Amino acid sequence: MSTLTLGRALNAGLRRALEADPKVLLAGQDIGALGGVFRITEGLQRDFGEDRVIDSPLAESGIIGTAIGLAMRGYRPVCEIQFEGFVFPGFDQIVTQLAKFHFRSNGAIRLPVVVRIPYGGGIGAIEHHSESPESYFVHTPGLKVVTCSHPADAYWMIQQAIASDDPVIFFEPKRRYHEKGEVDEAASPMPLHQARVARLGRDITLLAWGPQVKTCLEVASIAEEEGRSVEVVDLRSLSPIDMVTITDSVKRTKRAIVVHEAHRTLGVGAELAARLGEELFYTMEAPVLRVTGYDTPYPWSRVEEDWLPNADRILDAIDESMGY
Amino acid sequence: MSALVGVSDPTDRWRSLDPSDMVQLLTPEGERVEHPDFSWQGDAATLRGLLRDMVLARRFDAEGTALQRHGELGLWPPLLGQEAAQAGAAAALRPNDFVFPSYREHGVALAMGVPVSEMLKLWRGTGQGDWNPQTFRFNLYTLVIGSQTLHATGYAMGLQLDGAEGAAVLAFHGDGASSQGDVNEAYVFAASYHAPVVFFCQNNQWAISEPTHRQTRIPLYQRARGFGFPGIRVDGNDVLAVQAVTEWAMARARRGEGPAFIEAFTYRMGAHTTSDDPTKYRLADEDEHWRGRDPIERVKTYLASIDELDQAWLDDLDAQCEDFGADVRRACHGLEVPDLATAFDRVHAEQTHELRAQKEQYVSWAESFA
Numbered sequence: 231m232s233t234l235t236l237g238r239a240l241n242a243g244l245r246r247a248l249e250a251d252p253k254v255l256l257a258g259q260d261i262g263a264l265g266g267v268f269r270i271t272e273g274l275q276r277d278f279g280e281d282r283v284i285d286s287p288l289a290e291s292g293i294i295g296t297a298i299g300l301a302m303r304g305y306r307p308v309c310e311i312q313f314e315g316f317v318f319p320g321f322d323q324i325v326t327q328l329a330k331f332h333f334r335s336n337g338a339i340r341l342p343v344v345v346r347i348p349y350g351g352g353i354g355a356i357e358h359h360s361e362s363p364e365s366y367f368v369h370t371p372g373l374k375v376v377t378c379s380h381p382a383d384a385y386w387m388i389q390q391a392i393a394s395d396d397p398v399i400f401f402e403p404k405r406r407y408h409e410k411g412e413v414d415e416a417a418s419p420m421p422l423h424q425a426r427v428a429r430l431g432r433d434i435t436l437l438a439w440g441p442q443v444k445t446c447l448e449v450a451s452i453a454e455e456e457g458r459s460v461e462v463v464d465l466r467s468l469s470p471i472d473m474v475t476i477t478d479s480v481k482r483t484k485r486a487i488v489v490h491e492a493h494r495t496l497g498v499g500a501e502l503a504a505r506l507g508e509e510l511f512y513t514m515e516a517p518v519l520r521v522t523g524y525d526t527p528y529p530w531s532r533v534e535e536d537w538l539p540n541a542d543r544i545l546d547a548i549d550e551s552m553g554y
Numbered sequence: 555m556s557a558l559v560g561v562s563d564p565t566d567r568w569r570s571l572d573p574s575d576m577v578q579l580l581t582p583e584g585e586r587v588e589h590p591d592f593s594w595q596g597d598a599a600t601l602r603g604l605l606r607d608m609v610l611a612r613r614f615d616a617e618g619t620a621l622q623r624h625g626e627l628g629l630w631p632p633l634l635g636q637e638a639a640q641a642g643a644a645a646a647l648r649p650n651d652f653v654f655p656s657y658r659e660h661g662v663a664l665a666m667g668v669p670v671s672e673m674l675k676l677w678r679g680t681g682q683g684d685w686n687p688q689t690f691r692f693n694l695y696t697l698v699i700g701s702q703t704l705h706a707t708g709y710a711m712g713l714q715l716d717g718a719e720g721a722a723v724l725a726f727h728g729d730g731a732s733s734q735g736d737v738n739e740a741y742v743f744a745a746s747y748h749a750p751v752v753f754f755c756q757n758n759q760w761a762i763s764e765p766t767h768r769q770t771r772i773p774l775y776q777r778a779r780g781f782g783f784p785g786i787r788v789d790g791n792d793v794l795a796v797q798a799v800t801e802w803a804m805a806r807a808r809r810g811e812g813p814a815f816i817e818a819f820t821y822r823m824g825a826h827t828t829s830d831d832p833t834k835y836r837l838a839d840e841d842e843h844w845r846g847r848d849p850i851e852r853v854k855t856y857l858a859s860i861d862e863l864d865q866a867w868l869d870d871l872d873a874q875c876e877d878f879g880a881d882v883r884r885a886c887h888g889l890e891v892p893d894l895a896t897a898f899d900r901v902h903a904e905q906t907h908e909l910r911a912q913k914e915q916y917v918s919w920a921e922s923f924a
Contacts, residue, residue, distance in 0.1 A: 292739035299708020338686035395903035470906035
């Protein structure tokens with residue numbers, strides 16, 4: 231058992247994956263001597279060499295495209311995209327090539343490629359450094375999309391993503407990189423694509439992932455003081471979505487709010503609202519509400535705390551839902 | 555008068571070719587010539603083998619076009635005119651090499667042993683490739699222009715990491731693809747890692763309706779130097795020169811001497827695809843010029859001139875072509891349409907609950923008509 235930040239837990243998970251399988255490679259910009267702009271790969275090139283931890287030319291499409299070729303040759307590349315705003319030069323290779331080879335080849339080609347993407351806001355950054363583009367990837371058949379919210383998940387989920395024979399988009403909540411938690415390296419991790427009840431409650435379910443899980447847990451504590459029992463479900467996997475855990479929770483609480491930083495329209499919240507409507511129409515006491523980023527481009531950082539879902543907006547939504 | 559320089563700006567490089575700019579070992583007139591740096595080692599029987607490859611590739615292509623015209627294929631991209639570029643390149647491959655095609659390399663696919671039934675699935679609408687690339691060392695066709703050059707480079711990096719001896723990658727793309735970001739990134743990655751990949755550009759002069767000078771204002775092979783590896787132009791309609799140049803490039807890649815770029819200067823004698831109409835954008839005299847540079851005729855002329863081509867051999871080739879044509883048509887008509895229900899199982903290595911549910915939904919809907 232160790233106490234690690236989320237960033238160090240990712241580093242430890244990557245290290246363990248590199249040790250476990252000689253076919254695992256890391257590739258990305260500045261991930262070698264520097265250890266990445268967030269230092270997630272710090273020390274790994276020193277310990278595993280330049281052939282396992284590969285500094286890439288500054289070209290995202292090239293990083294993904296060559297990872298596809300490496301995977302065809304039997305490797306398990308883990309690509310680092312420096313910030314989510316820079317994934318789009320590589321988007322075509324992800325959506326058009328990486329996601330489709332298994333389908334097109336009738337399973338003859340498996341591409342166990344992981345694309346690590348730091349995402350989300352709240353760090354006072356300049357433009358293109360605070361966005362939440364998960365919906366684009368969730369909307370693409372052939373990809374799996376996961377995101378961790380705390381150090382233990384970071385440690386295990388990155389290893390599980392690397393072990394997966396499917397391409398996995400791995401979103402890392404950059405705002406939580408420095409937050410600490412317990413990591414039990416001897417534990418048996420839960421399945422990669424299973425949601426987790428982060429806090430039990432009776433009155434309402436908050437559905438969240440990545441950076442917003444912590445916000446929702448804080449909201450649940452505040453609400454408890456006000457006499458409301460709030461359940462928090464950490465989705466962990468956005469594609470596929472574990473509807474079993476989610477419907478189990480909402481069947482009990484009969485109310486649900488989705489909280490995400492991504493823009494509202496066609497965000498994952500829309501999918502969750504639709505599925506809960508289809509599955510629990512007669513059970514729920516209120517429509518599924520959404521607390522999300524607005525449908526504007528991510529704004530200048532001095533106003534981002536008002537743009538992002540925050541405790542106040544979520545508590546308002548809880549009041550609204552309970553009012554039905 | 556337009557502000558931008560238009561594509562009609564007549565540079566006409568196909569008219570004003572400087573022969574010293576291009577490796578050639580067999581002239582359009584069928585005359586064998588020597589080159590100071592490249593030679594073709596082979597006897598008349600070997601050359602007849604290449605002739606046979608080219609003639610069968612042309613026949614396959616003619617069948618593809620005819621099948622499309624008969625409504626049996628949704629689309630067909632003809633290779634007519636590019637037989638030497640493809641047969642010559644394929645002849646330079648060794649057993650451990652791997653090929654990443656674009657989508658017009660039917661001649662290379664035949665040489666690599668991909669069954670015609672597999673190749674036709676994509677165009678008939680009964681599949682999206684389907685063959686196992688590892689079995690044939692020939693990747694699936696890639697329709698998004700240039701994407702495969704990065705896959706090829708990554709695969710070549712894998713060969714390097716494996717310490718694979720005597721293996722290299724041959725990546726095909728066209729003149730239009732030379733403008734794509736991915737292709738330029740592939741050059742950068744290949745050069746940076748010194749990867750054993752050879753970029754084989756079939757410059758067939760036209761990217762659908764746009765002439766090569768819309769893509770580049772210098773000869774394409776000269777671009778390679780800027781990326782840090784050798785580039786060379788070869789007469790793409792000269793099967794001997796193509797094989798010689800490709801063997802050189804692949805050999806140096808296999809020896810660990812890094813990437814190379816080959817510009818095979820050729821011509822798409824037909825349409826871009828069966829949906830295209832080249833009469834709208836190019837002149838008849840250009841077609842006429844290139845008909846005089848036919849890749850097959852010059853080999854026949856040369857072999858005949860050295861008394862190595864007799865009528866019995868040609869008659870036998872004709873008979874092989876007829877049989878092969880019948881095989882292609884039979885293979886096409888015999889393709890089964892896979893049930894849509896199988897699509898759900900192909901998406902992931904590890905199936906998801908959601909896709910299982912959607913499959914069940916589809917199957918029960920489909921069965922409701924039974």
